[in-house]
Amino acid sequence: MNELATSPNARQSNGEGPRFDPGITEPIWKIRWKMNMRSLAQNWEVFKESRVGMFGLMIIIAFGIFGLLWPIMINFVWDPLVYHPVVGFDPIMMHPSPPVAGHLLGTDPIGRDILAQLMFSTGREFLLGVLSAVISVVVGTFIGAMAAYYGGFTDTLFMRLADIVMLFPFVPLLVVIGSMMRLDIFSFAVILGFLEAFGGITVILKAQALQVKVRPYIDAARVAGGSDLHIIRAHIIPNVLPLSFLYMMFNVTAAIVSEATLSFFGVLNIDMSWGMMIHTAETAGYLFDFGKYWWLWAPSGFFITLFCAAFYMVGRGLDEVVNPRLRKR
Amino acid sequence: MDALLKVEDFTMHYSTKAGWVQAVDGISFALNRGQSLGLVGESGCGKTSIAMSIMRLLPYNAQTKRGKIYLGGRDIYSMTAEEFRQARWKEISMIFQAAMNALNPVYTVGSQIVEAIVEHEPDTTEEEARRRVAELFDLVGIPAERSDHYPHEYSGGMKQRAVIAMALACNPSLIIADEPTTALDVIVQDKILREMEEIRRRINMSMIYISHDISVIAEVSDIVGVMYAGKLMEIGEADDVFKRPRHPYTYGLMHAYPSILGDKRDLATIPGEPPNLMAPPEGCRFNPRCDRATDECRAVEPLMTKVAPEHSIACHNPVWAPSSGGEQVGVAR
Amino acid sequence: MALPDSGPTNDVNDVLVRVQNLTKHYPVGRGFFHRQHAVLHAVDDISFEVARGEVLGLVGESGCGKTTTGRMLVRLTNPTSGSIVIDGTDVSSISGADMGTFRQKAQMMFQDPYESLDPRMTIFDIVSEPLNVNHIGNLEQREERVAEMLTRVGLAPPATFMFRFPHELSGGQRQRVAIARALVVNPGFVVADEPTSMLDVSIRTGVMKLLAELREEFGMSYLYITHDLAVARYLCDRIAVMYLGKIVEIAGSEEVIGNPVHPYTRALISAVPVPDPAVVRPIPNVRGGVSKPINPAPRCRFYERCPAAQKVCKESDHPELREVAPGHFAACYIL
Numbered sequence: 001m002n003e004l005a006t007s008p009n010a011r012q013s014n015g016e017g018p019r020f021d022p023g024i025t026e027p028i029w030k031i032r033w034k035m036n037m038r039s040l041a042q043n044w045e046v047f048k049e050s051r052v053g054m055f056g057l058m059i060i061i062a063f064g065i066f067g068l069l070w071p072i073m074i075n076f077v078w079d080p081l082v083y084h085p086v087v088g089f090d091p092i093m094m095h096p097s098p099p100v101a102g103h104l105l106g107t108d109p110i111g112r113d114i115l116a117q118l119m120f121s122t123g124r125e126f127l128l129g130v131l132s133a134v135i136s137v138v139v140g141t142f143i144g145a146m147a148a149y150y151g152g153f154t155d156t157l158f159m160r161l162a163d164i165v166m167l168f169p170f171v172p173l174l175v176v177i178g179s180m181m182r183l184d185i186f187s188f189a190v191i192l193g194f195l196e197a198f199g200g201i202t203v204i205l206k207a208q209a210l211q212v213k214v215r216p217y218i219d220a221a222r223v224a225g226g227s228d229l230h231i232i233r234a235h236i237i238p239n240v241l242p243l244s245f246l247y248m249m250f251n252v253t254a255a256i257v258s259e260a261t262l263s264f265f266g267v268l269n270i271d272m273s274w275g276m277m278i279h280t281a282e283t284a285g286y287l288f289d290f291g292k293y294w295w296l297w298a299p300s301g302f303f304i305t306l307f308c309a310a311f312y313m314v315g316r317g318l319d320e321v322v323n324p325r326l327r328k329r
Numbered sequence: 330m331d332a333l334l335k336v337e338d339f340t341m342h343y344s345t346k347a348g349w350v351q352a353v354d355g356i357s358f359a360l361n362r363g364q365s366l367g368l369v370g371e372s373g374c375g376k377t378s379i380a381m382s383i384m385r386l387l388p389y390n391a392q393t394k395r396g397k398i399y400l401g402g403r404d405i406y407s408m409t410a411e412e413f414r415q416a417r418w419k420e421i422s423m424i425f426q427a428a429m430n431a432l433n434p435v436y437t438v439g440s441q442i443v444e445a446i447v448e449h450e451p452d453t454t455e456e457e458a459r460r461r462v463a464e465l466f467d468l469v470g471i472p473a474e475r476s477d478h479y480p481h482e483y484s485g486g487m488k489q490r491a492v493i494a495m496a497l498a499c500n501p502s503l504i505i506a507d508e509p510t511t512a513l514d515v516i517v518q519d520k521i522l523r524e525m526e527e528i529r530r531r532i533n534m535s536m537i538y539i540s541h542d543i544s545v546i547a548e549v550s551d552i553v554g555v556m557y558a559g560k561l562m563e564i565g566e567a568d569d570v571f572k573r574p575r576h577p578y579t580y581g582l583m584h585a586y587p588s589i590l591g592d593k594r595d596l597a598t599i600p601g602e603p604p605n606l607m608a609p610p611e612g613c614r615f616n617p618r619c620d621r622a623t624d625e626c627r628a629v630e631p632l633m634t635k636v637a638p639e640h641s642i643a644c645h646n647p648v649w650a651p652s653s654g655g656e657q658v659g660v661a662r
Numbered sequence: 663m664a665l666p667d668s669g670p671t672n673d674v675n676d677v678l679v680r681v682q683n684l685t686k687h688y689p690v691g692r693g694f695f696h697r698q699h700a701v702l703h704a705v706d707d708i709s710f711e712v713a714r715g716e717v718l719g720l721v722g723e724s725g726c727g728k729t730t731t732g733r734m735l736v737r738l739t740n741p742t743s744g745s746i747v748i749d750g751t752d753v754s755s756i757s758g759a760d761m762g763t764f765r766q767k768a769q770m771m772f773q774d775p776y777e778s779l780d781p782r783m784t785i786f787d788i789v790s791e792p793l794n795v796n797h798i799g800n801l802e803q804r805e806e807r808v809a810e811m812l813t814r815v816g817l818a819p820p821a822t823f824m825f826r827f828p829h830e831l832s833g834g835q836r837q838r839v840a841i842a843r844a845l846v847v848n849p850g851f852v853v854a855d856e857p858t859s860m861l862d863v864s865i866r867t868g869v870m871k872l873l874a875e876l877r878e879e880f881g882m883s884y885l886y887i888t889h890d891l892a893v894a895r896y897l898c899d900r901i902a903v904m905y906l907g908k909i910v911e912i913a914g915s916e917e918v919i920g921n922p923v924h925p926y927t928r929a930l931i932s933a934v935p936v937p938d939p940a941v942v943r944p945i946p947n948v949r950g951g952v953s954k955p956i957n958p959a960p961r962c963r964f965y966e967r968c969p970a971a972q973k974v975c976k977e978s979d980h981p982e983l984r985e986v987a988p989g990h991f992a993a994c995y996i997l
Contacts, residue, residue, distance in 0.1 A: 022809030225765030587896035
């Protein structure tokens with residue numbers, strides 16, 4: 001019973017008889033690749049329609065270029081002794097210095113160049129945001145799909161866990177974790193990712209997976225003989241994935257904001273970031289004279305806001321791709 | 330006799346991102362007081378669009394290209410919004426597809442109908458409106474005390490009856506029923522259709538039934554109109570159309586479905602699929618699926634022609650065979 | 663309980679599917695502290711057989727339990743009690759490796775062609791899924807087999823359909839894809855749950871004819887679930903009429919349509935609209951509307967609506983099926 005079952009007509013011509021030619025000239029993987037490219041192109045067409053999304057994407061690209069400039073600047077243009085974001089010092093002027101030639105955005109209270117700090121941090125903000133978002137979404141999708149499909153104990157376990165995580169005040173919890181162990185950017189991203197995953201994301205993705213679970217094509221897959229694992233992997237996860245991807249964008253925002261908050265409190269073992277820049281200004285007491293030393297906090301504050309807004313805007317644009325109902329006719 | 334509803338060469342297209350959808354194209358018909366018209370066709374043939382056009386309930390992307398619709402002699406598209414708002418319910422009302430969802434779940438059924446009456450006839454006191462609701466419930470066969478119940482306490486058939494009562498609330502002279510029984514089981518469907526017909530006869534009201542099911546249309550219509558791809562293909566007195574369908578599409582529809590009557594017979598298949606209404610075929614819109622199609626059909630659009638006193642078709646090569654018995658002409662098998 | 667023998671079509675007694683005392687009860691909500699107040703008798707103690715190569719129609723109104731029955735037969739729903747034997751396999755006891763073998767014997771077609779195909783899969787992936795999950799054949803063989811099936815259901819040439827997504831096909835084409843998926847493992851038995859009811863008339867005829875042809879060609883048996891007696895008559899050898907979880911009448915399809923004996927079947931038949939204004943149908947002789955079989959009283963299920971109800975119908979339990987003519991069974995006291 002394990003050879004390929006054939007219809008009676010085909011059975012007559014079994015053995016060396018003429019085989020049925022599917023009429024396909026290319027290998028399947030190649031066709032699949034082309035199809036993926038095509039649906040990607042179609043989705044891009046829809047995304048392009050969203051002005052908000054495109055605007056956000058352009059900002060992100062600008063940030064990307066800005067971040068990539070850092071290694072070039074520090075290796076070929078700037079003197080590392082003066083422009084190093086953490087230990088640099090410009091001996092020829094008073095600090096903090098307002099924007100002047102040579103320090104386009106001024107310097108901080110201990111003589112470091114603000115522009116260099118911004119540039120250096122951009123790459124790390126990307127790393128942190130994307131890493132934690134990917135972790136949260138991968139874990140959240142998997143758990144959400146499992147909880148929705150199996151229900152019962154699995155569901156209860158993860159949903160109660162989600163309740164606990166959501167109930168816990170997020171920032172104070174992170175402050176406590178941060179003070180207990182010195183968190184560097186990697187471990188912070190991982191912790192943030194898992195907290196997001198067990199919290200809101202799981203609940204949202206589970207709700208989506210529950211909608212997928214009751215679709216007739218899931219029944220069809222079961223009748224076809226698909227195991228639970230097959231159904232989760234081949235049907236539920238692919239149908240939840242667009243939404244996961246959308247929430248990934250929003251989670252980047254959440255990660256950046258958390259990092260900025262915790263850096264401000266000074267509980268992270270991160271030598272430089274946008275949040276650290278504000279922290280530096282604050283600990284040196286320059287934040288009280290609000291308008292006078294604006295270059296100490298405004299550039300990083302602006303960058304945090306813009307960076308988060310950009311991901312949020314891309315998420316809004318993706319929303320139209322993921323939810324066809326939102327599309328304009 | 331002056332027609333109650335007159336649709337003249339009505340053409341309405343939807344604007345979409347991909348282009349214009351020619352949903353309703355050159356439809357003309359007239360309906361007298363007390364008559365019932367059955368519009369039959371497959372999904373996407375424009376039957377609901379024409380109903381929405383008559384009700385002036387078209388979505389924002391719809392555009393009337395040509396033609397006029399007269400209700401009681403007045404062009405409805407030249408009325409002001411306020412004038413038409415008053416005409417709606419009092420002269421013309423509609424029973425929507427999936428009508429059971431048309432009732433608001435948080436109000437009792439009775440109060441929803443009272444509200445509709447008071448809204449459209451401000452002179453009526455609430456007391457009078459309540460009495461009217463009791464009469465209406467009696468008319469559609471719901472016990473009067475059920476008017477204080479909420480929609481979820483009603484069965485599917487009862488909700489449908491309540492919606493019919495609501496449509497009747499302001500004594501309209503025309504009701505448009507869009508697939509009024511599609512979601513119901515046959516026994517309930519039968520009851521509702523019988524009741525609607527009885528009410529229609531009793532109060533001499535006009536009715537437009539819209540359905541994909543040619544059998545339902547056969548049961549309730551004086552006049553039958555067959556639509557295909559935004560066009561009216563055949564229209565005429567029901568008896569004549571069903572006895573002598575002239576258009577190959579009508580003929581195909583009638584023979585495509587098994588019957589519980591008579592001998593078990595083979596079914597006629599209409600090959601292919603309905604056309605894309607953004608780029609309908611040249612000539613007759615049915616020509617790619619029609620085995621009687623000639624070069625003329627592929628090039629020249631057929632006009633509505635009278636084939637009997639009250640029977641017109643738009644076809645160059647009509648079927649001239651009786652529908653039951655005899656040779657079966659002009660249908661692909 | 664007397665088991666209704668298959669009709670006259672089955673003289674060799676080659677039974678493929680044997681269902682005995684099949685029952686499905688659902689607890690109905692309520693019960694804040696897990697007290698179970700009410701039980702819905704969705705399917706209540708039904709028995710029937712399907713012969714090899716036979717098409718049995720299961721007809722009834724919505725909520726009568728016909729779909730639940732079909733789902734139990736392919737084990738999408740587990741029965742509360744009763745036994746189902748398909749081709750010698752007891753369906754309720756299969757597990758593990760036997761499941762794969764069972765899936766190749768019994769398949770199902772679904773009602774909604776828009777919802778029963780995964781929108782993120784290509785037609786090839788959809789049709790080859792039963793081969794894929796049961797590890798049948800290699801990739802090349804699967805390609806051939808899928809192409810063959812697509813051609814067979816009228817989606818030719820297959821190369822133009824295999825690598826498209828469901829939303830690129832019309833309703834009729836999708837239902838053909840769903841048929842190809844059900845038949846790709848060459849099952850002996852297929853549960854068809856109203857596969858044509860959501861299609862437009864001009865498309866529906868083609869799909870119905872295809873189902874009839876495939877049955878001849880593959881020698882399959884169907885359990886054809888439908889609410890439409892005319893479709894059942896066209897496609898089925900025998901028809902079983904269900905009402906509130908019970909089979910009330912079962913006989914050859916011409917017999918059921920032409921000579922119905924149960925009052926419910928009669929009402930059902932007279933309610934079917936006829937595409938001929940000249941025909942005046944009798945008014946279906948039933949009272950009231952369908953209720954739900956929640957904690958049904960021990961009497962005939964049709965009692966409240968029956969025009970011919972008598973004392974015995976109220977005082978005795980629901981009647982058993984008995985043979986009123988050769989191969990014609992009905993569950994009614996007053997026959």
